Amino acid sequence: SQQGEEDPQALSIQEGENATMNCSYKTSINNLQWYRQNSGRGLVHLILIRSNEREKHSGRLRVTLDTSKKSSSLLITASRAADTASYFCATDRGGGATNKLIFGTGTLLAVQP
């Protein structure tokens, strides 16, 4: 079953604008990760935020995590046409040796040039 749900399901913006995607999950987690998937290509890891962190930055990406609300957001600033892709959040509940990720349903981002 899917742990996370992304919102919105689809988002269309103009180049240069910011894009915000949200992820909600159901159970406690060890960490939350965001991945990008371009059309016809594999998943690429973007950023990992641990349960004891509230905000993390990587280049034009900013991720926040609110464990009390069981939600996370991914902000892409100054978007480019190349950012067009599906974005997935994935939760790792930790415990033992499994490092098992449960992916959400994804947000399809279209950046218009």
Added chain:
Amino acid sequence: EAGVAQSPRYKIIEKRQSVAFWCNPISGHATLYWYQQILGQGPKLLIQFQNNGVVDDSQLPKDRFSAERLKGVDSTLKIQPAKLEDSAVYLCASSLTPGRADTQYFGPGTRLTVL
């Protein structure tokens, strides 16, 4: 550094036929994962190996799916017999350190169409 390799990239078969997918993880990565991604959904973990042992196969339909990782390196995933609902992209991923919050590196996937 070479990434995760998968083959074939595409496969079309008829229902009740058999199919096998191959994965070569990043060199030195102890953990290997197989995911199923149905169109419009996120990937779902089918099986996870640590070296050549199975760590988690709770979501693997064992009546028709099987997987092995011989010598703790390459892995194959087999479906026998295939059903229409098996149409999906099968993704292989690997990570370096077992039991840690490691980045998983994904291959390009195999797109399976069952007619």
